[in-house]
Amino acid sequence: MELWTLLKLLSVLFVLSVIGLYVYRMYFDPLAKIPGPKLAAASLWYEFYYDVVRKGRYTWKIWEMHDKYGPIVRISPYEIHINDPEMIDEMFGMKTAFFATESHELHRIRRGVFAHYLSKATLLRLEPGIQSVIDKLVSRLEGLRGSGRNVNLLDVYASLTGDIIGQYAFAQPYGLLDDPDFSPYWHKLIMGVSPNGHILKQFGWMMPLMKAMPPWLVKIVQPQMMTLIEFQQEFRRQVIQAKEEITRGEKPVGQETIFYDVLTNDQVRPQEKETDHLQDEAQTIIAAGSVTTGNILAIASFYLVSNPPVLGKLQTELGNLMSKTGPLPKWQELEQLPYLTAVITESLRIGYGVSHRLQRLFPDTVFQYNGYALPPMTPVSMTTIFLHDNPTFFPDARTFRPERFLEQPSLRKYLIPFSRGSRQCAGLNLAYCELYLTLAAVFTPGRFTLELFETDISDVETKHDFLNTSPRLDSKGIRVTIN
Template identity: 30%
Template sequence: MVLTLTTFLLTLLSIPLLQKLYTLFYNAFLHPLRTFPGPPYVWTDWYKCYNDVYLNRNWTDVLKELHEKYGDVVRVGANELHFSNPSVYNDLYSPTHRWDKDGALYRVFNQDESSFGYLTYREAKARKDILAPLFSHRATCEMQGIVKKHLDRMCEALGKREESSDMLFALRSFSLDCITTYCFAKDVHASSAEDFKHPLVEAMDAAVPAIRVLQYFNPWRKLVFGLPPWLAKLTDPNAGARVELQDMLLEQVKEFVEDPKRMEQTSNPTIYHRLLDPSNGPVPSLKSLHDEAMSLFFGGAESSGNVSMLGTWYILQNPSIESRLREELREAWPDLEDMPRLEDLEKLPYLTAVIKESLRLSPSVPVPLPRVVPPQGATLSNHPIPGGTIVGMSLRFVHQSEEIFPDPQTFNPDRWLGPDASSLNKWLVAFSKGPTNCIGQNLAMCELYMAFAALFRRFELVLDGTRSEDLTYSEGFLPFFNPRHMRAFCRPVEA
């Protein structure tokens, strides 16, 4: 009897092991992607995790090496391909394609019922169509006063400081104030914090490295995000502000759902004016409303701050670029008390070129955005790709292509002003492309125009010992910069 029970238990335990061994054998010798070149052991599905988490290497650096060794198409996972030919980017993320997202990455953020978190094209598009009018160029122009208000607050704080300022946190604080007011009519006054270290800014900064790990251990994410608020604060010192934000947005959602007339009291239209309008379709669930709020908050609070900080660094490295930008701004903005409107700033050719070049050299979302090839399969880079394959491409392979952008590591705004400049616009993919591109790009561009204009018209900027190595970053979903960041003295100009 004992022998029989032991044998039975051993048999039960051996089944998962045999299944795993068969999966490894299938991935290595029978899988449809077995003929694509790639590194050893990629069929284990742990190759990326080993490089990303254990070796702490940026995945795009690894991808660059793999493509140099194996060519334009590389197998980077048991069922995943990565491409390096820039022309493939527009195929992968084409508006005509309606490929679903791969949940292994997108489920990590615990925003499953949002325009960002929905995996299917149909669900994501339906939600985006509702929100789109709020984020149109016209709507952004109409609400640019919100951006101007928070820009003035940031500039006032910068101008009062005798010591240098953390420019990354300053510009992120500005973006944070903008997105919370624009989307939720809530002002968190991030730019008023000492040295711009608002708890929410620090909490967002600390959250990026966690994403790098959680994407490989997806079952843990519900445990991590599902902790009671009091326990989350105990286990993570930076979680307090994030939990308070979640509670604030959830409370606002509940108030508007219970009494829609409360929306009449907000200082400006919010996302809830769109989502809770019955004429736009069924009212989303409480979870979906909260997921959308968190998605827009995190999507809008970091990227433009990163871009404007890096762009400022590049400008300060080249006195001729800085001088030319300042000259254009002084001509367009002669009276410091009367800042031009967004529509006028957008007409400035050199400022626009500076912003485009800053977007090109910024990591933005550096990691590939994975898509799932439909069941009928597809042809990419002249290769037939089986249905169900996960495919992706980092924007780094577009923005740093020597064929498209000669001398790609050099910050050169003039490349956007030459006779062939108009043909380059399709290769600027900082906001991605197609049906799943960044819904808030018009607001982000408004922030960039105003931030660059204000910094180089209202201040003399002097770096405080910042070196290029201080601007290195690690990749989560977003970049996580060296903790020193960029520091500069911001001395107000008189005229």
């Protein structure tokens, strides 16, 4: 057979296979009756266009789908999205659902390895160490008082949370707060890595290929991917260093350290101590433990500074407590403050936590919703942004109003900034500890005053979903001066 004839035959077969796949997905697939755009049902390229080409905008396209088609839509050939706050418990129940990335049993084992180190009881013991890092932040800000210099709170708080989690994970404080400019590269590094998630979702083969290529070629072909590779290599280096220190009989001094304790714990399976696995865990813990909480702290600070009545109420409450406890109240004491708790809850609501949709599988049951029956193992997702901005439960949703949670405490059940159920973020206790202690320290009455510098709501509102929330791409951050 001539080459040209073979190529024509292959081309015809390819076109027929594409047409056949389209016909199947449109008319014979078990999900064919679920409403939604035909292009989204036909191909993952629809999602690719909005999340890669349009830079993290598929979330807002899905919102438009719900406006047009109703509370259940087919957003890809395989995935169904639901926008209904009353479905939160069923979607995120402890016994019914799990992520597609690994088996539920394997996740349970691996989560159990780290659960102790991120438990509230452990963090209460570590609170003095966390407070000492916050004290360093306060000292830095006091040193800038009256200087007229502006600082980016996204960098400031990412440095704070990065130093805290670095010390706790590897006994290696990164010294981010010591940098005169609050280490802007750190926040930029993690946010620069985030968009790669959309690319790797579409092209899972790309990361192994990039790792096999010479670094100089990766930097030319896909510089963003090189940033991710270097990010992973650094965590691998830290894991290997921890193993070598243990081999030499060295032990971190001063506090419990997550990865040292995991590596020396005889109850932890050998599989969970493998370098590749611990590298992945380190990336998740360090990245999630830095930018996500840091972003919420920056957003909370913006809304407090731009709402004097809200800030006044908070500082009155803090002042009343500190008149009894002194200038450094404990985490458990701060948790009892209703207005501070409402401020933190509203900050988590309006800042979302994670912007990307949360996906679940139901392996053994037919998922029933709104008259539709989804086969077992169908990915079903919900999105924090849609729930937190739901106009029925949160009227005037983009207005920062902590009072809504004092008036209706039951509204908290519609919030999922840390997800919920068996896949709830393991670091939520650390996040809450940092939120309470940091906001109390920074906004202690009479200490110093933050004033916004060339910053408005467009620097805060989420406009791109890179798994982490992102404002408009040309934003210079949430900048303040200290007086």
